[in-house]
Amino acid sequence: LRLNNPKIVDMEGDVGDTIVMSKAVREAKAAGNNGVVFENVRDGMAASDNKGTSYAVFESSQIKSADPVTYDDAGNVIPLSQRFQPSELDIRRMAPKRTPIEPEAKTITEGLVQGIDIGKENNMPINNKIESHIKNFAFVRGIFESASDRLRRAGFTKLATAIMDYYDQAQRRLGFANKILLPAFDEYSKQSKATKKKIDEEVKRFFAAQENKRDTAEFFDELNPITQKIVTAWQKFGEESGSENQRIGIKVFDKGLQRWRPIGKVEKFWPRVLKPEYQRALMERDKYQKEYNEIVEALMKAGRIQTPEEADIFTSDYQGTGYENDYFSGIESARGQAFPEELYDYSMQVMTDYVSRWAQHSSRIEQFGQKLGENSKTLWDRSRESTRDRRTIDYITAAQERVQGAYPNDPIVKGMATLNIWSSGLQLGNPASSMLNFFGGTTLNAMIGQPGALSSYVSSFAELRNLGSNLKDAREKGIVSRDLMNIVGDHQAVLDSSGLAKAGQKTSDFLLKWSGFTPVEQMVRTQSMIIGKSFLRKTLSSLSKNPNSSFSKQALTWLNRNNIDADKLIVEQGTGPETDKLLRYFANISQGSYTIAQTPIFTDTPIGRFLFKYQKFSTQVMRQSWKNTFEPAWKAVTNKNETLQLPDPTRQLLYRLRLAE
Numbered sequence: 001l002r003l004n005n006p007k008i009v010d011m012e013g014d015v016g017d018t019i020v021m022s023k024a025v026r027e028a029k030a031a032g033n034n035g036v037v038f039e040n041v042r043d044g045m046a047a048s049d050n051k052g053t054s055y056a057v058f059e060s061s062q063i064k065s066a067d068p069v070t071y072d073d074a075g076n077v078i079p080l081s082q083r084f085q086p087s088e089l090d091i092r093r094m095a096p097k098r099t100p101i102e103p104e105a106k107t108i109t110e111g112l113v114q115g116i117d118i119g120k121e122n123n124m125p126i127n128n129k130i131e132s133h134i135k136n137f138a139f140v141r142g143i144f145e146s147a148s149d150r151l152r153r154a155g156f157t158k159l160a161t162a163i164m165d166y167y168d169q170a171q172r173r174l175g176f177a178n179k180i181l182l183p184a185f186d187e188y189s190k191q192s193k194a195t196k197k198k199i200d201e202e203v204k205r206f207f208a209a210q211e212n213k214r215d216t217a218e219f220f221d222e223l224n225p226i227t228q229k230i231v232t233a234w235q236k237f238g239e240e241s242g243s244e245n246q247r248i249g250i251k252v253f254d255k256g257l258q259r260w261r262p263i264g265k266v267e268k269f270w271p272r273v274l275k276p277e278y279q280r281a282l283m284e285r286d287k288y289q290k291e292y293n294e295i296v297e298a299l300m301k302a303g304r305i306q307t308p309e310e311a312d313i314f315t316s317d318y319q320g321t322g323y324e325n326d327y328f329s330g331i332e333s334a335r336g337q338a339f340p341e342e343l344y345d346y347s348m349q350v351m352t353d354y355v356s357r358w359a360q361h362s363s364r365i366e367q368f369g370q371k372l373g374e375n376s377k378t379l380w381d382r383s384r385e386s387t388r389d390r391r392t393i394d395y396i397t398a399a400q401e402r403v404q405g406a407y408p409n410d411p412i413v414k415g416m417a418t419l420n421i422w423s424s425g426l427q428l429g430n431p432a433s434s435m436l437n438f439f440g441g442t443t444l445n446a447m448i449g450q451p452g453a454l455s456s457y458v459s460s461f462a463e464l465r466n467l468g469s470n471l472k473d474a475r476e477k478g479i480v481s482r483d484l485m486n487i488v489g490d491h492q493a494v495l496d497s498s499g500l501a502k503a504g505q506k507t508s509d510f511l512l513k514w515s516g517f518t519p520v521e522q523m524v525r526t527q528s529m530i531i532g533k534s535f536l537r538k539t540l541s542s543l544s545k546n547p548n549s550s551f552s553k554q555a556l557t558w559l560n561r562n563n564i565d566a567d568k569l570i571v572e573q574g575t576g577p578e579t580d581k582l583l584r585y586f587a588n589i590s591q592g593s594y595t596i597a598q599t600p601i602f603t604d605t606p607i608g609r610f611l612f613k614y615q616k617f618s619t620q621v622m623r624q625s626w627k628n629t630f631e632p633a634w635k636a637v638t639n640k641n642e643t644l645q646l647p648d649p650t651r652q653l654l655y656r657l658r659l660a661e
Contacts, residue, residue, distance in 0.1 A: 003057065007033040011041045025056055034058055128155035129389035144622035147399045147596035154392065159383045159399075164563065164597045166367040166403060171584050172577075173244075173359035175478030180237045181351070182475060184229035188348075191226065202227040204346040207270050212341050234351060238269030241358055245328070248366045252329040260372050263328055271331055271354040275345040276502075282315055295343060302340040327361040364403065395601070402596045402604045414501075416610035421504035423613070429511025434520050441524030444590045444621065445531055449628030451554040456534035463530045467523065474526045477580045479587045525587045532586030536574060543570060561627065562589070589628075592620040599623075 007028035009021075021038060028036045035057040130150055136142035152160035188199060202223050209216050220228065242265035250263045273279070281291035296311045305314050369378040377385075380400045384393050400406075407413070427433070446457040463470065474480040512518045539555040546552060559566045562585065568578035592598065594616060602608050603616040612619075 003035045003037065003055065005033050006035045006037045006055075007031065008037050008039065010039050021056070028056075029058060128387050129392040130154040130395055132391065141626070142600065144619040144626065145600060146598050146623060147395075147402070147601045149623070149627075150600075151396075151399070156383055156396075159379060159396070161563065162367040162379055163399065163403060166363050167593060167595045167597045168581055168584055169363040169366060170359045171478035172580065173363060173478070174355065174481070175476050175580075176240070176244075177237060177355045177359065178478070179476040180240065181233050181355070184226065184233045187226050188230065195224070195226075199224055199227050199230070200348065203230060203348055206231055207346040208341060208344070210268055211270050211272060211344070211346070230348070234270075235268055237355075238266065241362075242266065242269060245362060248362055250328055250362065250365055251370060251372060252332050264332065270346075271350060273345055273350060273353075274339065274343050278343050295339075298340040298343055304338060304340065327357060360405075368403075398601050398605075399596060402601060407606060410606075413606045417606060418501040418504060420610055420613060421501055421508055425504070425508025425511040428517050429508065429515045430517075431515055434516035437517060438520045438524065441520070441591060442527060445524065445528050447625070447629075448528075448531065448586065448590050449624070450535045450558050451551055452535060452538050453531075456531045456538070459534055460527050460530040464523070464527060467526065470526050470530060471522060474522075474529050474587075477529070477583055479529050479584050480522045480525050521591075525591050528587040528590050529583045532583040533574075535586075536569065536579065536582060540570065540573065557632075558628065561632070589624050592617050594620070 007024060009024045021036075024036050024038070035055060038054040038056070041052055041054050130136075131154075133142065136145070136150070148160040148163040151163070188196065191199065206216055206220070206223065206227070209219075220231075223231070245263050246265060251260045252263050253259070254261050274282070277288065277291045278295055281288035281295060285292045295315070296305075296308050299305045299311055299314060300308070305311055368380055370376070371378055380396060384396050387393060407417075428437075445460070446453060450456075471480065509518075535555070538551070539559075542549055542552045542555065556566050559569070559582075564582050564585065565578050568576070569582065572579050588598065594604075596604050598620045599616055600619060603612045603619055609616070
């Protein structure tokens with residue numbers, strides 16, 4: 001191996017993370033290095049695995065046999081004086097650069113060492129593939145197995161984990177926004193209709209003044225106290241979410257600079273978007289001619305254009321609320337677009353829409369990476385490149401479309417989505433459905449399958465007496481949404497383009513709320529969180545007393561089976577990110593998240609959402625029953641018991657010491 005100018009990277013005992021290694025390879029090539037030396041790389045997943053050194057070279061001529069003796073084709077020994085001739089074509093005699101043939105590799109790390117840039121998946125055999133759909137359904141699990149479960153079984157562990165973490169982190173960020181905004185919004189919701197209308201107008205007036213560089217301090221004290229709280233809360237959210245965007249490392253494409261740059265942070269942020277009717281007019285001019293004419297008139301009145309014909313050129317760069325793959329660039333670009341003030345939307349609805357999209361897009365970038373140009377690759381791209389199986393590639397693409405909420409511009413599909421929205425309210429928005437939801441939901445909370453489930457379930461009813469404080473906690477953790485429509489999430493894609501869908505959402509929200517369905521749903525999900533807290537307390541107590549007890553082993557097995565990190569829970573001792581993730585998981589696994597982390601892809605497609613509207617929930621119940629009841633029982637009968645890893649002795653000791661303090 002010849003490396004006379006390598007880049008040295010200390011992996012500090014980590015497993016060979018291919019994102020880090022790929023980045024190092026790219027940086028080394030750009031800097032003129034002829035390879036990379038990865039020091040202190042841990043080969044396996046256990047903390048005790050040996051650490052070693054891995055090498056990546058960029059030319060085949062840098063690699064030679066380590067054997068002390070090398071033979072030619074005739075079986076004669078090649079003298080050392082002839083083994084290092086750069087003019088020779090034979091690698092045994094030091095070949096020059098040739099077009100490399102992609103070598104076989106058993107793992108991604110090995111592939112990287114051989115020069116194959118194949119992505120983020122660690123220790124994944126190349127050319128993994130999912131089994132056929134017919135076989136999957138023949139084994140019954142195809143009816144209920146989630147996309148993340150199926151990808152994990154096929155070896156796409158990183159991608160499966162990223163899908164689950166994406167949905168969890170999007171929930172977490174909604175909870176983060178709730179903690180800041182809900183106190184003010186809750187006060188607003190308790191006001192009379194007349195007071196709400198006044199507050200609405202004051203909010204519009206304030207942010208219109210802020211965005212158009214008028215002094216807001218001169219009239220701020222005159223605003224309704226609730227308006228002041230809403231404005232202050234939003235400014236705090238803008239500050240905190242801006243910091244979160246920069247922590248994630250989100251980038252935006254700057255048209256002026258013609259390159260990608262780190263996202264900026266505005267001191268007083270407002271997501272500048274046009275009013276919905278004008279957004280629709282710019283996207284479908286022929287359909288919304290009246291609204292488009294209003295845009296033209298406003299542009300001419302403001303002196304932006306001189307003739308109606310100039311409107312096409314002026315509006316050609318409109319990006320709406322951002323591209324699907326570059327949402328934040330659209331948001332930043334909109335701040336520089338000079339549409340007249342009266343065309344912009346400064347209502348409170350803009351806040352709630354932005355919070356939802358921000359939670360989704362920032363979490364998506366965090367988990368899957370960001371597409372920065374044609375040559376940039378996300379985790380989706382790298383996962384597709386790691387297999388040659390067409391069915392698997394198509395399946396990964398389908399999963400990506402569901403995560404990104406891709407929606408075909410098809411009137412039939414949009415019509416079905418609109419019917420879905422209306423049917424949610426008309427079919428569920430009644431007292432009978434609310435009672436069924438109460439009995440069914442609370443019963444499912446008793447069937448999660450964790451150790452000590454019955455006692456946790458019984459005690460949860462006593463804790464529900466403090467529903468107010470528990471509900472507040474559930475909202476701040478992202479466990480409870482304000483309404484069922486946001487939980488199901490079947491409506492978002494069509495709301496921007498359909499006034500009928502928007503009306504359906506408002507009607508359904510009203511019916512679900514006043515029939516009692518939404519309050520019951522919130523109560524049931526809060527109970528799930530309480531049961532999760534009870535399980536966590538019992539688990540931590542059992543581990544502190546006897547990590548080898550039957551309960552400890554069962555609890556750790558359950559956590560491992562459901563991809564919850566027991567070590568992190570022990571360190572956090574009831575407060576922290578992994579703890580909140582566990583509590584969200586309890587609500588999702590019993591009441592459903594309606595995402596491909598818990599449902600098959602076919603139920604989450606635009607058509608599937610219509611045809612399997614209520615069966616979708618059933619698939620989640622079947623998956624949970626199989627995962628935590630029937631599959632473990634089957635493994636026990638067939639002697640295929642799950643592998644259990646107890647926390648290492650050091651963590652046990654640290655935990656006991658901290659418990660004793």
